[in-house]
Amino acid sequence: MESQKLKRPQHKGSPRLFKNPVLERLTHTHISAPLIIFFSIAAVLIYYGIFEKGFAVLEMVLLFLAGLFFFTLVEYLMHRYLYHIPATTERRKKISYTMHGVPHDYPKDKSRLAMPPVLSLFIASVLFIIYRSLLGDLVFGFLAGFLVGYAAYLSIHYSVHAFKVPNNSLKILWHHHAIHHYRESDRAFGVSSPLWDHIFETMPRKTPVERQKGSLN
Ligand SMILES: [Zn+2]
Numbered sequence: 001m002e003s004q005k006l007k008r009p010q011h012k013g014s015p016r017l018f019k020n021p022v023l024e025r026l027t028h029t030h031i032s033a034p035l036i037i038f039f040s041i042a043a044v045l046i047y048y049g050i051f052e053k054g055f056a057v058l059e060m061v062l063l064f065l066a067g068l069f070f071f072t073l074v075e076y077l078m079h080r081y082l083y084h085i086p087a088t089t090e091r092r093k094k095i096s097y098t099m100h101g102v103p104h105d106y107p108k109d110k111s112r113l114a115m116p117p118v119l120s121l122f123i124a125s126v127l128f129i130i131y132r133s134l135l136g137d138l139v140f141g142f143l144a145g146f147l148v149g150y151a152a153y154l155s156i157h158y159s160v161h162a163f164k165v166p167n168n169s170l171k172i173l174w175h176h177h178a179i180h181h182y183r184e185s186d187r188a189f190g191v192s193s194p195l196w197d198h199i200f201e202t203m204p205r206k207t208p209v210e211r212q213k214g215s216l217n
């Protein structure tokens with residue numbers, strides 16, 4: 001809260017998204033809500049996979065890691081192609097703005113960096129149905145990893161916006177995302193890691209920060 005006052009004026013406050021006060025309220029959420037929901041569901045899925053479906057612990061660990069890894073790809077693709085959907089129609093403009101324009105225009109609005117509980121539950125249910133039909137019982141470990149990846153992404157994104165740059169190796173993530181928000185919105189889409197930016201060649205162009213340190217790669 002206090003830190004908001006110190007920031008640049010254009011990042012103050014928060015735009016209203018819905019006329020309906022209930023819907024509007026739902027767009028402001030504490031960061032812990034989706035984290036608790038995703039971690040709880042993941043725990044239940046793992047428990048169920050091992051004790052009801054008879055998976056070995058090692059199998060669950062491997063499925064979990066596969067789901068986690070797959071999430072990082074989905075995170076990249078969603079951010080690059082859905083959040084940054086070209087606003088060619090009014091409808092698309094609205095989608096892009098609601099999903100991503102708000103965080104871009106008001107990156108310091110902490111309550112909007114989290115996800116409403118109803119939406120978290122809805123996403124988890126839809127993912128369960130999709131992955132269940134594709135993977136059968138493998139869904140239990142896989143979706144658990146995917147949801148933990150999602151929770152990790154949400155907490156990393158929140159931390160990058162809410163806290164100061166840390167003085168350790170994590171600062172790479174702070175700089176990476178700051179470049180995306182403030183300098184090159186067509187680069188640096190990865191939030192939880194720059195891995196897919198390397199693979200799909202969307203790493204930031206040469207910036208003063210990089211030049212200072214010499215070439216990073
Ligand atoms: Zn973006």
Ligand SMILES: [Zn+2]
Nearest residue numbers: 103107177181
């Ligand atoms: Zn951001």
